[in-house]
Amino acid sequence: MSLRKLAGPLLALITLLVAACQTTTPGSMQGAVEVRSGVIEQITDVQISNTKTRGLGAVVGGALGLGVGSLIGGGTGRDVAMVLGTIGGAVTGNTVQRRNQAPTPGQDIIVRLNNGVLVSVTQEPTNLRVGQKVFIQGQGEEARVTPAQ
Template sequence: MALVHGFPSRRSVLALLGFLAACAGVGQQAGEMGVRTGVVEQIVDVPLPTSHHAGVGAVVGGLAGLSVGSLIGAGSGRDVAMVLAAVGGAVAGNEVEKTHAQPVPGQQIVVRTGSGILISVTQPGVAGLRKGQVVYVEGHGDGARVVAR
């Protein structure tokens, strides 16, 4: 890249922008989703982690402990009681949240595409999918999902 007064020249910048635009144009456009077809080879039921917001129990428990601790003692003893009650409440709230978090039923679906490639997608349970069924695999990576054709 040629430098003019310490900065890249206009021609270098335009060439770089043209290259980047060409690279961005290859493949999918924004908002498009890749869809492949295939046949279900295997379906395994698996538990998926719940989608609840982790930490809510600790926050609620900590706030409850803080309010209870503020009722105890006076002066610096009150401050110590508030801190200890907040920490204890946060720990207790976190434990309660963990015991009530139930896994979501899901499926690991193995699909053989038309090109012979095996794809494994883990998603929340989809009623009606069965081995040997022709399906669509929408998207890629963690966002992929299998739907009936």
């Protein structure tokens, strides 16, 4: 198998790795944000585990693996070494990146909405205080508590 024959699969692999870094959902309404209001009932300091990766480790590892694989053998054996090096490097790079992401300080903020429902949002530390009127913008992992003006 020649390098030209491998160019297509390698390009597809790199495209797949880059596409995995996409943060928006197709068809989602960008710019539209749900806003709820309420009063802070409790604030607790927490550690936020940083398990999200942007795929940079996998891309760099894959590129390095491709480079190392290209140095091995010749002909078909070299092509196989390049593919295996790319895959192995991508997996190793992703693992190293995840291992080196330390938890960050944060706050778990419990808000009683105007309709009486309690909502808990974990986010980076802020200057909010118990009893303060706030807005909750967004939902899920993207939700943020901000002061009401």
